[in-house]
């Protein structure tokens with residue numbers, strides 16, 4: 001498979017969307033768009049796009065989704081477009097494909113992880129009987145540090161404070177408290193919302209139609225910002241059955257994934273997209289993994305998220321500090337490094353090919 005030049009990465013949401021639609025329509029795939037009723041920085045309409053192939057094998061479906069975490073969509077979109085362009089020059093997969101582009105179009109367009117209601121979409125997919133309330137132990141004590149309620153100032157001793165907190169509580173406990181998902185502080189980081197988000201509602205309504213008649217699904221949801229630079233891991237936020245564990249091992253390799261019950265799992269989050277998809281009974285076998293690509297260190301990423309969230313709520317869009325915070329977030333979740341871009345897109349394409357092979361053989 002050819003390595004794509006960094007230009008495959010779109011400079012903004014509108015371009016990413018256009019490229020996605022162009023590649024899908026050149027493949028003859030069916031396109032659908034769902035408006036979230038909002039606009040981007042240049043007045044463009046914000047929509048979540050869906051492309052569906054016809055496929056000869058329709059009881060098995062490959063699902064590839066991007067942009068659940070807004071700004072992370074630049075990478076996921078580049079992988080989706082690279083795959084479609086590759087198939088245009090070779091051969092399209094016989095397995096039916098469902099590509100979901102820009103699940104959080106607002107965050108994608110406005111360079112945020114969170115959506116139009118400050119919701120972290122990957123904390124919003126609670127299951128029946130779970131409630132949109134509460135926060136992990138320790139979040140309340142960290143609230144003032146994580147979510148300052150004033151406009152950004154030029155110098156804030158973030159790293160020092162973060163290191164002090166790590167020394168005091170330890171990294172695993174801190175990560176769990178901060179990133180586990182909270183439903184109490186609506187302007188805070190990792191807020192899971194007060195009810196199902198717009199994109200969850202769209203997915204709930206349409207996934208059964210898109211996946212109608214399928215028996216086996218392999219779903220890769222692309223993310224960035226966790227793990228070492230250029231490396232990747234499949235993260236699984238639901239307990240795996242023996243059969244699912246075997247599929248992951250055979251399709252992607254025994255070291256390729258971390259399940260929720262494994263010792264290395266970074267942290268356990270509430271309201272994950274994967275666990276929700278698997279619980280919807282959309283297919284007899286629904287295999288989901290979050291394909292997570294590493295960029296920068298955890299403290300840098302957290303500092304970037306905090307600064308952008310602070311600027312978003314307490315600064316104005318034209319402030320140099322807001323523009324700086326957005327640019328920084330972009331770099332943290334989609335590094336400009338040509339090495340990162342080409343290696344990660346190639347790895348992403350390989351995961352998709354492995355999933356297709358696996359589906360064909362299962």
Ligand SMILES: [Zn+2]
Nearest residue numbers: 069072223224
């Ligand atoms: Zn993510």
